[in-house]
Amino acid sequence: MTDGPDSTDGETGDGPAPTPGIHHVTCVAGDPQRNLDFWAETLGLRLVKRSINQDDPGTYHFFYGDAEGTPGTSMTFFPWTELPEGEVGAGQVSRTAFRVPEGSLDYWEDRFDERGVDYDAREERFGEAVLPFRDPDGLPVELVAVEVPDDDPTTAWTAFVPESAAIRGFHSVTLWLGDAERTERLLRTMGLTAAETEADDAAGNERTRFAAGGPVGKYVDVVETDRQVSSGRGTVHHVAFQTPTDADQSGMRDAVASMGLRPTQQIDRHWFRSVYFREFAGVLFELATADPGYASDEPLDALGKRLVLPGEFEGRREAIEAELPAVTVPRPDGKFAANRAD
Template sequence: MSEPNPTPGIHHVTCVAGDPQRNIDFWVETLGLRLVKRSINQDDPSTYHFFFADAEGTPGTSMTFFPWEDLQQGKVGSGQVSRTAFRVPEGSLDYWEERFDEHDVDYDDRVERFGETVLPFRDPDGLPVELVEVEIPDDDPTVPWTEFVPETAAIRGFHSVTLWLADPDPSMDLLRTMGLEEVGTEQA
């Protein structure tokens, strides 16, 4: 068996939302991601599939949603992604807290995790999301969309996802097969 090619990171994350217009307004106008594609759910053609990403839809920046208005709000539990974190430039969290205040976004105090500053918040449907301040390298492949958020604060793709797992071993095996490695853990 040949060695696997390393996976460069998370390609996209898909979630469920409620009201379609509220979903677009939040992810575009509040968070500053571009609606790069509006499609349909192949398993339920009466449902939209929205793709939000950087200006060019660069892999590793795409958050996608299936909006279903009449569903009961989900609960985070074992066996799923419990929160999705995005990279933002160092020094931009003050901007984001002010923006969240202006747009009535529900957010928590900053926390330190693995030596990085994290701003946890929730989208209008209660989805846990985080912004993580990082140094953006000069050769970063993402292309910020600056229609609503300045480049100095723009989301620059995924930082990480947090998994809640009763048994992490199968997921760890898959990640190793994909060429990834564990760099740290955090107790729930």
């Protein structure tokens, strides 16, 4: 197995079209109602798609994002209630960070105090203020205060949180790796460039930041650690990177394969098309297209209001709904049954 193309491939135009950044992050949750209450109401993200795990249709798949489900804003969850709590360690996404407007961290600390959210003291990282916290399953999450430009591609969802504080898509993910060298070469091949390095207190080693060219979800931080890992509730299942077109995705898939990795064939996930592979240190990566998007099968103003069953699953709606636990989705004007079709 070779380490692959020269580390400058993603920067010189000789390699695949560079990824603009993160497309979505998918995590493992426990109780689905608790997950909905926290991510839709406490954090104020829009439930942009309510569906099922296409590989395990007896399990929900919740998608949260900005007002329009813009690529780079979507945090998704598989609520597997029977799984034990996981332990974050080497070979995983250890932290997922979201952008919030500068000056809004006071608001978030007050909101977390009111709602009993477990959070830590603010940190400064690469000159930015960071507020670490955990969701009800113990998933490590961060809010990073940034200046949101006037032409930002995200659209704030303000049902529960004011626009001045609303989450505006991903800031970064942090990869904890046993050996970072080959993963760093992979990131360069994908079009990210090493930007800065500083000490990391959580893992006790240096943190190296890689940057993509897009405005949202552009950073991947790499930290070496030997911490043990166990999958379960409160851990990240995979991180997906944007390959906006099929041609972009095909080129990236070929580049990944040339490094000795084993990407899957393209898989239709209904709202995007995906390719999966485990990178050298074991983190599950996905490449995801921009189209057709979350509004391709229901009106934008109706996102999240019904259980959407893609493709062949619609014909099994009655059996699938009978197997899924009943949940309600937080709304400012009341609640409605989440597993009903109407």
